[in-house]
Amino acid sequence: MIKVSRLTKYYGPTRAVEDVTFEAEKGEIVGLLGPNGAGKTTIMRMLTGYFAPTSGTAKIAGFDIIEEPMEVKKRLGYLPEVLPLYYEMVVSDYLEFVSQIKGITFKERRAKVAKALGLARIEDVKHRIIGRLSRGYKQRVGIAQALLNDPEVLILDEPTIGLDPKQIIEIRELIKSLGGSRTVLLSSHILPEVSMTCEKIIIINKGRVAAVTDKAAIEGKDRIIVKLLGEPAKAAAALSKVKSVANIEQSLEGPFTVLTLESSGKEDIRQDVFKAVVESGLILVEMRQASHTLEEVFLKYTAKEEDAR
Numbered sequence: 001m002i003k004v005s006r007l008t009k010y011y012g013p014t015r016a017v018e019d020v021t022f023e024a025e026k027g028e029i030v031g032l033l034g035p036n037g038a039g040k041t042t043i044m045r046m047l048t049g050y051f052a053p054t055s056g057t058a059k060i061a062g063f064d065i066i067e068e069p070m071e072v073k074k075r076l077g078y079l080p081e082v083l084p085l086y087y088e089m090v091v092s093d094y095l096e097f098v099s100q101i102k103g104i105t106f107k108e109r110r111a112k113v114a115k116a117l118g119l120a121r122i123e124d125v126k127h128r129i130i131g132r133l134s135r136g137y138k139q140r141v142g143i144a145q146a147l148l149n150d151p152e153v154l155i156l157d158e159p160t161i162g163l164d165p166k167q168i169i170e171i172r173e174l175i176k177s178l179g180g181s182r183t184v185l186l187s188s189h190i191l192p193e194v195s196m197t198c199e200k201i202i203i204i205n206k207g208r209v210a211a212v213t214d215k216a217a218i219e220g221k222d223r224i225i226v227k228l229l230g231e232p233a234k235a236a237a238a239l240s241k242v243k244s245v246a247n248i249e250q251s252l253e254g255p256f257t258v259l260t261l262e263s264s265g266k267e268d269i270r271q272d273v274f275k276a277v278v279e280s281g282l283i284l285v286e287m288r289q290a291s292h293t294l295e296e297v298f299l300k301y302t303a304k305e306e307d308a309r
C-alpha cells in the first residue's frame with residue numbers, strides 16, 4: 001500500500017533523508033521511530049506531496065507520488081506535526097470547510113463529516129470552538145480532518161506529542177481502531193509509543209533506515225540466559241552444541257558463569273539446554289528467557305551509525 005524506494009532529500013547542502021526504502025502492507029500500522037532531526041517529518045512531507053524528493057520516489061496505493069500526485073492525494077489522509085486547525089472555528093464548521101478544500105461535493109459533505117466525527121470519536125464536541133478544546137480533543141479534530149476523504153492510507157506525524165498520559169492512551173486506541181482497513185504510517189521519537197501501536201517499526205537515524213523490526217521480534221523470547229557453576233569455556237562449548245543456538249555471550253558474575261544464548265529457531269530449547277548442562281557435569285543455578293527490547297535494538301543501530309562517523 002505504501003512503497004517507498006530510495007527516497008532522498010537535501011535542503012540545500014544539508015542531507016535530511018538519504019536512500020530510504022520501506023514498505024507498508026494494506027491494513028498495517030507502521031511506525032517511523034527516530035530521534036528528533038532523524039528525518040521522519042521530511043519523509044512524510046515527501047509522501048504527502050508537500051515537497052518533491054531530491055531523488056527516489058514512492059507509491060501510495062499503486063500511484064506514484066511524483067507522476068500521479070492527484071491520485072495519491074485522493075487516497076491519503078495527513079496529520080501534520082503542527083495541527084492544521086483554525087482555533088476560532090466550530091469543529092463541524094471546520095470539518096465542512098476542509099471537505100470543501102478537499103473537493104468533496106456539497107451533497108456528500110454532510111455524510112463525510114458525520115463519518116469522520118464518528119471515527120475520531122468527537123461527535124460530543126462538534127458544536128464547540130476548536131480553540132477551547134483540550135489538547136487531546138484538538139488532536140482528534142486533526143485526525144478527523146485527515147479522515148474526511150475516507151483515505152486508504154493515513155499518515156500521522158507525532159500524533160501523541162504534547163498529550164498527557166490519559167490522552168496518549170486514548171489516541172493510541174483510536175489509531176489502532178483506524179488500522180485494519182486502512183494503512184497507517186505514524187512517526188514518533190518515543191519508543192513505547194511505536195512499540196505499543198505499530199506492528200512494524202522502521203528505525204530512522206540521521207536520515208537513513210537503521211533497522212526494520214516488528215513487534216514479534218521485539219516481544220519474541222529469542223534469548224535464554226543461563227547461570228551456572230563451571231568453567232566458562234567448558235560451558236560455552238557444551239551449550240554451543242544445542243540445536244539452533246546461534247550465538248553465545250559469556251560473562252562472569254561472582255562465582256558464576258552467565259551465558260546468553262541467542263536462538264535462531266522458534267522452538268523452545270530450554271529442555272535441550274538443561275540436558276546439555278547436566279551431561280557436561282555443570283551445575284545449573286538459573287535459566288530464564290529474555291527478549292531484545294526495542295531500546296536495545298534502537299541503541300544498537302543508532303550506536304553503529306555513531307561509530308561509523
Ligand SMILES: Nc1ncnc2c1ncn2[C@@H]1O[C@H](COP(=O)(O)OP(=O)(O)O)[C@@H](O)[C@H]1O
Nearest residue numbers: 011014016034035036037038039040041042043
Ligand atoms: N525546511 C528545512 N530547511 C532546512 N533543514 C531542514 C528543514 N526541515 C528540516 N530540516 C533538517 O532536516 C533534518 C530532518 O528533519 P525532520 O525531518 O524534521 O526530522 P524529524 O521529523 O525526524 O525530527 C534535520 O536535520 C532538520 O534540521
Ligand SMILES: [Mg+2]
Nearest residue numbers: 040041042081
Ligand atoms: Mg518531525
